[in-house]
Amino acid sequence: MNTRDTLVTELNVLADFDPIIPEAYQDCKYLMLGNLAPKTQSTVINSLRKRPKLMVMDTMNFWMDVAYDDLMVTLSMVDVLSINDEEARQLSKEHSLVKAAKKIMAMGPKALIIKKGEHGALLFYENRVFFAPALPLEEVFDPTGAGDTFAGGFIGYIASKDDISFDTMKSAIIYASAMASFCVEKFGTERTINLTHEEIEERVQEFVDLVQFDIKLN
Amino acid sequence: MNTRDTLVTELNVLADFDPIIPEAYQDCKYLMLGNLAPKTQSTVINSLRKRPKLMVMDTMNFWMDVAYDDLMVTLSMVDVLSINDEEARQLSKEHSLVKAAKKIMAMGPKALIIKKGEHGALLFYENRVFFAPALPLEEVFDPTGAGDTFAGGFIGYIASKDDISFDTMKSAIIYASAMASFCVEKFGTERTINLTHEEIEERVQEFVDLVQFDIKLN
Numbered sequence: 001m002n003t004r005d006t007l008v009t010e011l012n013v014l015a016d017f018d019p020i021i022p023e024a025y026q027d028c029k030y031l032m033l034g035n036l037a038p039k040t041q042s043t044v045i046n047s048l049r050k051r052p053k054l055m056v057m058d059t060m061n062f063w064m065d066v067a068y069d070d071l072m073v074t075l076s077m078v079d080v081l082s083i084n085d086e087e088a089r090q091l092s093k094e095h096s097l098v099k100a101a102k103k104i105m106a107m108g109p110k111a112l113i114i115k116k117g118e119h120g121a122l123l124f125y126e127n128r129v130f131f132a133p134a135l136p137l138e139e140v141f142d143p144t145g146a147g148d149t150f151a152g153g154f155i156g157y158i159a160s161k162d163d164i165s166f167d168t169m170k171s172a173i174i175y176a177s178a179m180a181s182f183c184v185e186k187f188g189t190e191r192t193i194n195l196t197h198e199e200i201e202e203r204v205q206e207f208v209d210l211v212q213f214d215i216k217l218n
Numbered sequence: 219m220n221t222r223d224t225l226v227t228e229l230n231v232l233a234d235f236d237p238i239i240p241e242a243y244q245d246c247k248y249l250m251l252g253n254l255a256p257k258t259q260s261t262v263i264n265s266l267r268k269r270p271k272l273m274v275m276d277t278m279n280f281w282m283d284v285a286y287d288d289l290m291v292t293l294s295m296v297d298v299l300s301i302n303d304e305e306a307r308q309l310s311k312e313h314s315l316v317k318a319a320k321k322i323m324a325m326g327p328k329a330l331i332i333k334k335g336e337h338g339a340l341l342f343y344e345n346r347v348f349f350a351p352a353l354p355l356e357e358v359f360d361p362t363g364a365g366d367t368f369a370g371g372f373i374g375y376i377a378s379k380d381d382i383s384f385d386t387m388k389s390a391i392i393y394a395s396a397m398a399s400f401c402v403e404k405f406g407t408e409r410t411i412n413l414t415h416e417e418i419e420e421r422v423q424e425f426v427d428l429v430q431f432d433i434k435l436n
Contacts, residue, residue, distance in 0.1 A: 119337040
């Protein structure tokens with residue numbers, strides 16, 4: 001078997017994986033579906049007795065290649081999809097991210113996050129759009145885990161506010177970007193594991209300063 | 219002669235070009251040096267009887283290749299340099315734009331604009347940094363002239379306010395980005411030539427909406 005076949009076999013094993021939801025998690029209000037087989041993600045959703053207030057889904061190009069139909073099913077169930085710019089283009093077959101966003105949101109989610117790495121992230125929400133910059137860094141030590149840290153920061157902020165409005169999602173994207181900016185400073189979880197709230201607030205303030213301007217329009 | 223030799227010959231002719239400054243321009247407060255041979259740019263500066271309040275310079279990779287020493291001279295005379303990300307990397311030999319900015323500002327200008335096309339623009343000013351997003355567009359019809367339109371919008375806004383503070387430069391970058399976003403919608407000057415102030419203000423409002431968020435820090 002070649003590598004691709006091996007991957008697909010592993011995928012099938014993964015797709016048959018039936019995750020057990022601990023009883024304590026049954027009433028979760030906020031669900032973050034990490035980047036696993038779309039069928040595993042939908043199994044999780046279907047295993048919950050009550051629909052969470054907000055379901056956010058991460059995915060990647062690999063699933064678009066090998067599990068497109070499953071992906072479409074899961075996508076139709078969630079509220080927010082978080083992917084990068086290349087994946088948005090692949091999924092929509094559109095180069096323009098604005099056009100891509102329209103097509104992807106027609107597949108189900110009412111909000112779409114498109115991550116552009118060092119170029120920031122876009123949040124599309126119904127017919128509105130918000131842009132969060134990435135912090136210009138002297139050095140990126142290791143980008144591994146930045147996407148997951150971003151996702152965790154996003155849903156963590158929303159859960160802490162218990163609000164799913166566009167305004168709260170905007171702030172959540174800024175916190176998500178701040179958390180990701182810590183992640184890349186060291187290997188693995190080295191930088192994030194001992195972070196204090198004060199450090200996080202200071203970092204968020206840097207984002208505020210980075211984009212804050214004051215134009216008085218007539 | 220090959221193309222490169224032809225270009226260098228034309229450059230030498232250009233570099234000997236001695237632009238005549240009309241008397242009415244002698245007291246200009248704001249000088250925008252378009253992307254010409256660095257020697258022509260410094261000749262213009264030296265032909266002015268009085269130093270303008272602000273001198274902004276555009277340049278490109280070509281001059282870095284063929285007229286590096288002249289470029290260093292002109293760069294040491296101006297207040298603001300406007301280049302794109304690739305050019306900043308070439309000029310500084312640094313990949314990180316933060317490191318690049320420090321090196322370039324040590325060459326003379328106290329402010330540096332790094333344009334990143336569809337990914338927005340960074341304004342470095344002394345030890346501070348500001349980020350202006352690009353508007354996410356459905357379509358870019360023709361990017362020709364976007365850089366010049368950006369430059370014109372930048373210095374035009376500053377001249378209209380007659381202020382060269384960091385805060386005014388921040389707003390100027392937003393107006394510059396707004397002007398450039400019109401430029402790419404049609405060929406040449408078709409879109410910009412009949413623009414109304416109202417259309418410009420509406421476009422600037424889109425930039426405000428794009429990055430506006432409200433985080434209450436403790």
